[in-house]
Amino acid sequence: MAKDKKLVEEITSMEDDFAQWYTDVVRKAELIEYTSVKGFMAIKPYGYAIWENIQRELDRRFKETGVENVYMPLLIPESLLQKEKDHVEGFAPEVAWVTQGGLEPLPERMCIRPTSETLFCDFYKKDVHSYRDLPKVYNQWCSVVRWEKTTRPFLRSREFLWQEGHTAHATFEDAEARTQQMLNLYADFAEQFLAIPVVRGQKTDKEKFAGAEATYTIEALMHDGKALQCGTSHNFGDGFAKAFGVQYVDKDNTIKYVNQTSWGMTTRMIGAIIMVHGDDDGLILPPKAAPVQVEIVPIQMAKPGVMEAAAKIQSLLAGYRVKTDDSDRTPGYKFADCEMRGIPLRVEIGPRDVAAGQAVLVRRDTHEKVTVAMDELAAKVGGMLDQIQKDLFERALARQRAMTFDAHSLEELKDIADNKPGFIRAMWCGCRECEDKLKEYAGVTSRCIPFKQESLGDRCVVCGKPAKKMVYWGKAY
Secondary structure, three states: OHHHHHHHHOOOOOOOOHHHHHHHHHHHOOOEEEOOOOOOEEEOHHHHHHHHHHHHHHHHHHHHOOOEEOOOOOEEEHHHHOOOHHHHHHHHHHOEEEEEEOOEEEEEEEEEOOOOHHHHHHHHHHHOOEHHHOOEEEEEEEEEEOOOOOOEOOOEOOEEEEEEEEEEEOOHHHHHHHHHHHHHHHHHHHHHOOOOOOEEEEOOOOOOOOOOOEEEEEEEEOOOOOEEEEEEEEEEEOHHHHHHOOEEEOOOOOEEEOEEEEEEEEOHHHHHHHHHHOEOOEOOOOOOOOOOOEEEEEOOOOOOOHHHHHHHHHHHOOOOOEEEOOOOOOHHHHHHHHHHHOOOEEEEEOHHHHHHOEEEEEEOOOOOEEEEEHHHHHHHHHHHHHHHHHHHHHHHHHHHHHOEEEOOOHHHHHHHHHHOOOEEEEEEOOOHHHHHHHHHHHOOEEEEEEOOOOOOOOEOOOOOOEOOEEEEEEOEO
């Protein structure tokens, strides 16, 4: 059994070193592998299967709101990128450039897309002419490259997979409605599908997307008390349209600029799942996102009736994502592997169970074992998977609430930031200087101005001037 134990022993305890625990889990659960290109990760089949489930569900939800999928080029000419000043300045440090094609230097260098606002603007300029052409509600599934200095699997890599929605509307109000609609779609997806509770709100001007009028965000709290920005939605107003000349003829025969939005969610969400739900035994996957929802582990496979019973169980559970581990590994190894991969529910079937017409169900999140009669198995599995999904969310929500603190003075905020990992709620006057001072003095950044405002006092936690908003602050990935 030493071999079985080693699977878990190779994972650093999250209490000892959370960063190393995270790296151990993504490697041991076979989600990624490092490559010979620094900062670029190979996503392995199990990790990609999680992304496929995320992609499938998001795509379904997008299309319910009228979104259509398109695809834009990988490369952006430098002259096109330069058209929107704030945008190019915001991305300049992260841009990777292509300067040669084949054996010849390019007449103009091309950037590998860090995002595609400029490409969509160029496209809309040719595609939108009249109010009848609006709205355009497009999305693309692709990868982007941002030359990050420090990388970490899923959370911050130089190339990552995502979806980026880009829409064009006749009015600012229409664009604002779509911006908030997509932000709420992300929040519902995170909570209902990934079992991750989030705070919905608006970014400060300092933290908003380069070139945006407003940026909205969903912020989640990881197990170590650090925040993770999980999805953003941006209202560009007509700023990009004016820079790129995206105009249309309105009903009154006047020429107007379109109003645009963009919104995105990435493979970072796999990292969020790991850090919100995982434990020292490895992954814990919410059933809705899990590539394998139920794993059947036959015990003493050579004994009469065991494999037949396993096949029957697989048939009974045909409505779920089910796998039977019929490898020649020991049961102990198989149990540890199930736990490492975060498979929500394990079904154990051995000779005694066959004789008794039953099977044993084991929950990954609580390790609870339940013996169930064969004819009740399908109903019981469905109920347990639903309960696991619900419990994971409730557990994460309780942790988030327990790790959210209120600060009423600068000294109190710094003490919390130094000693109590989590969100810090505090009042703010709206001044950039106070926001900068909090980062310098306490090491925290503004996570969001929550839509659900509460008054914790009438004075800014930094300068003491009249407060305008309650803000969530914290240390973040």
